[in-house]
Amino acid sequence: MMPKILVFAGLLVCIWCGASASTRQGNNTDEEAAQAFLEQYNALYADLANKYIEAGLRLSEYQAVANEEANQFDPTNFTEDTKRQLSYVGSKSLSDDEMKNLSSIIAEMGSIYGQGKVCRLNPSGEEECLSLEPELTLLMADSRNASERLWAWDGWRREVSRKIKPLYFQYVELKNKLAVVNGFNDYGDQLRQKYEDPEFESDIHSLYEEMNPLYLQLHAYVRRKLYETYGPDVINLNGTLPQSVLGDMWGRFWANLYSIGVPFPDQPSLDITQALIDQNYTITRMFETSDDFYTSMGLIPLPPTFYNLSMLEKPSDREVVCHATAWDFYDSVDYRNGLLVRMRDENSHENINLRREGANDGFHEAIGELMSMIVSTPKHLYAIGLLDELPTDNKTEINYLFQQALSTISTLPFHLLQDQWRWNAFRGYYGNMSSQWNGEFWALSEAIVGVHAPVERTEEDLDCPSIFHVAQDYDMIRYFTRTILQFQFAESLCEAAGHEGPLTDCDFYGSQEAGAILS
Numbered sequence: 193m194m195p196k197i198l199v200f201a202g203l204l205v206c207i208w209c210g211a212s213a214s215t216r217q218g219n220n221t222d223e224e225a226a227q228a229f230l231e232q233y234n235a236l237y238a239d240l241a242n243k244y245i246e247a248g249l250r251l252s253e254y255q256a257v258a259n260e261e262a263n264q265f266d267p268t269n270f271t272e273d274t275k276r277q278l279s280y281v282g283s284k285s286l287s288d289d290e291m292k293n294l295s296s297i298i299a300e301m302g303s304i305y306g307q308g309k310v311c312r313l314n315p316s317g318e319e320e321c322l323s324l325e326p327e328l329t330l331l332m333a334d335s336r337n338a339s340e341r342l343w344a345w346d347g348w349r350r351e352v353s354r355k356i357k358p359l360y361f362q363y364v365e366l367k368n369k370l371a372v373v374n375g376f377n378d379y380g381d382q383l384r385q386k387y388e389d390p391e392f393e394s395d396i397h398s399l400y401e402e403m404n405p406l407y408l409q410l411h412a413y414v415r416r417k418l419y420e421t422y423g424p425d426v427i428n429l430n431g432t433l434p435q436s437v438l439g440d441m442w443g444r445f446w447a448n449l450y451s452i453g454v455p456f457p458d459q460p461s462l463d464i465t466q467a468l469i470d471q472n473y474t475i476t477r478m479f480e481t482s483d484d485f486y487t488s489m490g491l492i493p494l495p496p497t498f499y500n501l502s503m504l505e506k507p508s509d510r511e512v513v514c515h516a517t518a519w520d521f522y523d524s525v526d527y528r529n530g531l532l533v534r535m536r537d538e539n540s541h542e543n544i545n546l547r548r549e550g551a552n553d554g555f556h557e558a559i560g561e562l563m564s565m566i567v568s569t570p571k572h573l574y575a576i577g578l579l580d581e582l583p584t585d586n587k588t589e590i591n592y593l594f595q596q597a598l599s600t601i602s603t604l605p606f607h608l609l610q611d612q613w614r615w616n617a618f619r620g621y622y623g624n625m626s627s628q629w630n631g632e633f634w635a636l637s638e639a640i641v642g643v644h645a646p647v648e649r650t651e652e653d654l655d656c657p658s659i660f661h662v663a664q665d666y667d668m669i670r671y672f673t674r675t676i677l678q679f680q681f682a683e684s685l686c687e688a689a690g691h692e693g694p695l696t697d698c699d700f701y702g703s704q705e706a707g708a709i710l711s
Contacts, residue, residue, distance in 0.1 A: 248295055252285040259283055284373045286366070294366040297359050301663045304355045310347030324348070324441070332440050333448040338426045345436035346647050353658035357626070360657050363665070368618055380615035383667045387552050393615070396608065396669065399676060403604055410601050411642050414446065417453040432638050434646035439598075442659050443643055446602040450595050456587040462570060462595070464578040471577070481576070485567060489700065489707025554673030559710070562678040562685075565596065572699045589696060600675050605641040607675075610668040612636060613656055627651040685709060 220226070262281035267274065285291050309321040310328060322328050322344070331344050367379040376382040384392045411433070418437055419427040426434065439448035473481075479494075487493045566572060570592060574582040583589075613633050616622065622629045630653050634645050649655065657663045682695050689703035700706040 245292055245295065249288055249291060252291050255283050256285050286370055286373065290366060290369070294363070294370070297363050297366070298665050301356050301359050301363070301657065304359075305352055305660060305663045308348060308352040310344055310351055312343065312347075328441060336421060336452075338422050338437060341436045342434075342646055345441065348441055349653060349655055349658050352663075353654055353656075354652050356657045356663055357652070357654035360654060360663075361626070364617055367665075371618075378618040378620075380611075380618035383611075383669075384615070386667075387554070387669075387673070396672060400604060400608055400672075403601070407601055407605060408642075410597055414449060414453055414602075417449070421452050432642045432644045435637075435643050436646040438643065442606075443641075444603060444606050444659070446598040447595070450598055453594065453598075455590050455594055459585070459588045459591055460581070460583060462568075462573070462579070462583075462588070462592060464573055467578045482563075482567075485563065485701055488702045489710065490704045491707055491711055552673075553667065553670035554677055557670050557674035558677035558681055561600075561674055562681045565600075565678060565682065566699060567701075569696060569699060571697055572701060575699065575701065592696060600678075604672055604675055607668045607670075607672040609633075609636055609640045610656065610659070610662060611672075612640070614662070614667075626654070630654050630656075681710075 258281050262278050265278060267278055270278070286294070305324075309323055311319050311321040314320045322331065328344050328348060332341060335341050335344075364379070371377075371379040371382040374382065376385065389395060415427060415429065415433055418433065419429055422437060426437065433443075435443040439446045468478075479498075483494050570579060570583050570588070573579040613636050616632065617629065622632055630649055630651075633654075633656050634649065637643050637645075645655070660666075661668050679695070682698065685700050685703075685706040686695060686698035688705045688709050689698070689700035690705075691698040691700070
């Protein structure tokens with residue numbers, strides 16, 4: 193999940209308007225009409241794109257002016273709150289041409305990502321092209337055919353990250369230059385500064401060392417289950433895991449491996465999909481149910497504009513990036529979501545938006561995951577009528593905890609890898625040899641995550657930007673910190689709600705005391 197997105201982040205065009213070539217075909221055979229449409233399209237697109245770039249430049253110019261004005265103050269005797277706010281005011285920028293170039297590079301990387309398709313011949317001999325959402329995502333979630341998964345995995349990187357590669361080198365250069373102008377050693381240094389910890393990088397590694405024994409147990413258990421599914425030709429019981437079999441396109445979330453590894457498969461399922469269908473849950477109702485959870489704790493309700501103006505379903509008339517986003521339009525009225533993934537997760541970002549901003553990027557991510565975790569407990573699902581019975585046996589609890597581990601513990605090394613590789617890239621550790629960049633990525637992956645590339649990589653490849661966040665200039669260490677924070681938050685809020693016992697039994701729906709702490 194991503195936080196609110198500024199217009200100048202280079203995403204407005206490529207997410208909301210970044211349609212790819214449509215696979216649909218109409219019945220209008222008038223080429224002159226088509227040419228007239230293209231002329232109209234080109235004129236309007238050029239006008240809107242120009243306004244988009246100009247708006248970004250105006251914002252950049254204002255940020256530079258505001259930064260100079262903020263630097264006129266001596267905050268020595270100011271309150272910590274005022275000091276902190278002043279430190280976040282504005283930033284310096286590069287030349288107009290360089291800023292335009294940087295914005296265009298990020299937008300182009302987003303466009304490549306949004307238009308990415310992997311094609312093959314279907315049984316009828318016709319070409320079929322699969323988009324990331326929903327086709328490739330579903331394939332990587334459900335397929336147990338190792339060859340098919342490898343085809344999708346490699347095809348996505350051929351069509352997306354190979355094309356992004358030359359742009360990414362330019363992006364690193366310009367981002368570093370911009371960071372230095374603003375007083376940082378490099379862009380990685382700037383990203384880490386958001387967490388206000390001078391030892392942030394070493395502290396993160398120390399945290400991971402504490403969690404690593406638990407991850408290694410999960411890794412070994414999953415490896416055995418994958419071996420039983422795919423056999424010795426795919427899985428080495430004494431080695432690292434191929435990324436292509438880990439549940440999604442990047443091996444980020446292992447939740448889709450639950451059916452392979454569930455410890456007690458004969459226990460009642462906690463899957464509520466059929467219950468949602470039977471009870472006629474629409475996407476709007478899901479968001480309303482989510483909003484009810486927050487308001488029950490005394491938090492701010494979503495405004496009507498959220499429901500009227502959000503993109504909650506994939507449109508049928510064009511291709512869009514289906515990566516879920518929460519948008520703050522900075523007028524204290526308009527907040528929107530871009531496509532549904534997990535309703536309470538995205539709504540948590542909107543509640544942060546309603547209050548303007550979280551303490552750091554990991555903070556609001558933690559709130560989102562905390563809410564997703566609490567509302568998925570058997571106790572809460574039973575309370576809202578999505579489970580017929582409340583399970584109380586240890587086997588069902590172990591299944592539930594395994595399910596949670598696949599969504600939390602498994603992500604820690606993955607997110608550490610993504611940003612450790614980027615921090616090293618921004619430091620210039622990989623030099624000018626393009627092959628070294630990707631080789632170092634996979635070396636880190638094997639060392640940190642215990643995951644290897646499932647097929648030989650070449651000098652054409654640069655695999656890290658195959659994921660949305662890297663291609664679109666978002667750090668991913670936020671997701672590492674959120675996983676640690678979400679359990680700390682859960683413990684605190686459950687205690688405030690008067691809960692006693694294991695966190696798996698906690699549900700702070702309706703607790704004004706928990707809401708007061710959260711607000």
